[in-house]
Amino acid sequence: MEKLQVGEVTITWLNGGVTHLDGGAMFGVVPKPLWSKKYPCNDNNQIELRTDPLLLQVEGQYILIDAGIGNGRLSDKQKRNFGVTEESLVEQSLGELGITPDDIDWILMTHMHFDHACGLTKWDGDTLVPTFPNARIVTSQIEWDEMRAPNIRSRNTYWKENWEAIKEQVVTFAEELTVASGVKMVHTGGHSDGHSIVVIESNGEVAIHLADLMPTHAHQNVLWVLAFDDYPMTSIAQKQKWIPYAIEKRAWLTFYHDAYYRALKWDENGEIVESILRKR
Numbered sequence: 701m702e703k704l705q706v707g708e709v710t711i712t713w714l715n716g717g718v719t720h721l722d723g724g725a726m727f728g729v730v731p732k733p734l735w736s737k738k739y740p741c742n743d744n745n746q747i748e749l750r751t752d753p754l755l756l757q758v759e760g761q762y763i764l765i766d767a768g769i770g771n772g773r774l775s776d777k778q779k780r781n782f783g784v785t786e787e788s789l790v791e792q793s794l795g796e797l798g799i800t801p802d803d804i805d806w807i808l809m810t811h812m813h814f815d816h817a818c819g820l821t822k823w824d825g826d827t828l829v830p831t832f833p834n835a836r837i838v839t840s841q842i843e844w845d846e847m848r849a850p851n852i853r854s855r856n857t858y859w860k861e862n863w864e865a866i867k868e869q870v871v872t873f874a875e876e877l878t879v880a881s882g883v884k885m886v887h888t889g890g891h892s893d894g895h896s897i898v899v900i901e902s903n904g905e906v907a908i909h910l911a912d913l914m915p916t917h918a919h920q921n922v923l924w925v926l927a928f929d930d931y932p933m934t935s936i937a938q939k940q941k942w943i944p945y946a947i948e949k950r951a952w953l954t955f956y957h958d959a960y961y962r963a964l965k966w967d968e969n970g971e972i973v974e975s976i977l978r979k980r
Contacts, residue, residue: 701793702962702976704952707902709882710757711954713962713978714793716768719815720746720783725927726915738918739960746783748959749916750978751815753790754909755797756900758880762799763806765898765909766956767819767831773861774818788819791831804832806879809839810911811895812847816956817862828865838879840887841872843894853930854892888913888942890935891926897942906951907963913938915957917964917972 704711723745727735732745741747756763768788778784791801809816820837821828839847850858863870871877878884882902888895891912898909912926913935919925922939925932946953947966952974954963964975 701796702978704907704954704963704976706900706907706952707882707905708758709900709902709907711900711907711963712755712757712797714753714755714764714768715786715789716750716752716766716819716956717770717784717788718786718959719749719751719769720744720785721749723747727919728925728927728929728932730921730924735918735924739916744783749815749957750955750959751788751819752956753819754954754956755794755799756880756883758883758902761805761880762803763808763880763883764804764832764835765808766810766816766911767807769815770818770820770822770831772823773821782815790819801832802834804835807832807835807837808879808883808885808896808898809837809843810885810897810909810956811843811892812839812862813857813892813912814859814862817859820862821865828861830866830869833869835869836871837866837869838871838873838877838885840885840894840896841874842887842889843892843896844870844872846892846894888934888938890931890938891929893930897938906946906949907954908942908946908951909954909956910939910942911956913942914953914955916955917958917961920966920970 723741751769754765771787822831847858900907925935952963962976
């Protein structure tokens with residue numbers, strides 16, 4: 701498991717499973733001859749996308765960023781449609797660190813789409829129960845409201861199976877919420893109306909998790925946004941704000957979906973100056 705130290709905060713990437721989604725959908729209006737130079741696809745035009753939660757260890761607390769695709773949560777048809785070749789091994793990853801799901805204090809849900817939220821619950825016989833029963837699950841109020849009452853477009857990704865069992869654990873916020881020293885969630889909108897990012901600042905070091913505003917390193921161009929984005933112009937505006945901020949602060953940019961990079965830093969010319977590669 702790859703690790704990153706940001707001041708007093710330790711970040712470890714867990715194994716949350718993998719999907720293979722259509723490259724055109726992941727890069728929106730960008731022509732394939734352009735995006736495929738940055739991020740390869742298979743013969744079905746699908747690109748590999750991890751769904752790997754980030755475990756933060758800070759001040760004796762265990763904090764997850766997102767929850768993976770879960771295990772046994774998708775039907776065979778869904779696994780085929782979403783290109784799932786590996787389901788979540790989050791519990792096993794935690795076990796290798798001497799941690800159990802009961803030890804998780806917070807889960808920071810950047811948004812509640814299925815590929816981020818299925819791991820919140822698991823089957824106990826015929827009943828879905830919380831995977832992390834002692835955790836407070838944080839998401840924006842906007843996201844939580846739409847999760848429970850999706851519209852005609854979003855109902856394909858906001859599933860009652862992913863919220864009914866954990867509703868008593870949910871904590872919501874409006875604009876920003878600090879959950880531990882130097883760790884805060886910031887509502888951005890864009891990918892979804894309630895989408896949020898995570899900003900980590902500790903001992904003068906900074907990491908920014910832009911979640912699905914920038915799902916992979918290949919989405920560096922602010923105009924390269926997803927066809928899945930509900931509000932693409934908001935995504936663009938937020939990338940225009942946060943990518944220069946990260947460069948100015950010499951911050952790490954961390955990824956949940958990227959199959960190649962766990963984290964990286966860009967300089968003013970957009971060149972990678974530091975990186976953590978995913979072990980493949």
